[in-house]
Amino acid sequence: MMNFSMHLRLFLRSFFLQTGWNYVKFQNLGLTYIMMPFLTRLYAQDKEALPAVTTRYLDTFNTQPVMASFCIGALAKKEEAVAQAKSVTDFKERVAEWIGARRGLSITAASIGDRLFWGTLKPLTLLLAIFIWLCLGVNFFEIELLENPLPLDAFCAGAAAFFVYNSVALFVRWEGITIGYNSDEKTCFGLTKFDWNKTIYNAKRLGMVLAAGLMLFGVYYYFKNLALDLHFITRAILVLFFVIISFLTRKLKVPNMYLYLAAVIIFNIACYL
Known part of the structure; x- marks a missing residue:
């Protein structure tokens, strides 16, 4: 089921997870939209089951958008197990496992993603861009900067820093689907394969170094003639x-x-x- 074509479709649709976000069930509409190609192919021989399956995906779901790729891969794998149930009892047990995976994995992925992408990488990218601009002679502590356009080379160099965030986000979006699909509960569907805490720790320390450097530069600039x-x-x-x-x-x-x-x-x- 999870061939390259399906992987690509799920990956592209994952960018629309926030579509239809609501205060009642959060990202349930976006998740259902993402999974529809997979569900349609999986239940192609049993189309009468599709409405009930879709209803399960319309239940409450909320996680960090980038890390949702692990949830997408894991839910796809669990859904295959549900579709292969041999009895009513087996079906209920597998649905219960699917619900548990959706709930537990979404919370874990949200915790990691919030700290990594929104709490660390986004501020770090901004600091990196400002640091690059300062190294190229663009002094943000000068009021005259507001009256003059930013040099094109400095603008491009600073903007390139934002690819640090985008490259990491795109890598996790793509690989997370495969890892989540090919892993099981023992590795929390692939989340334990990465040392997230170490990555977050190192990124925060780098951010602190850049922030301290900018603060020292600002103190020097304002008080050098005082x-x-x-x-x-x-x-x-x-x-x-x-x-x-x-x-x-x-x-x-x-x-x-x-x-x-x-x-x-x-x-x-x-x-x-």
């Missing part, structure tokens, strides 16, 4: 003090509200003096 006085040094020390204290209060599980109130009072006194 004469430091006692007021500036005092306020800088206060900022550093509260940053350090925030880490301590987090470990001691002290409510941040008290820290915020103390910071507001002390900064107001410092500004008044």
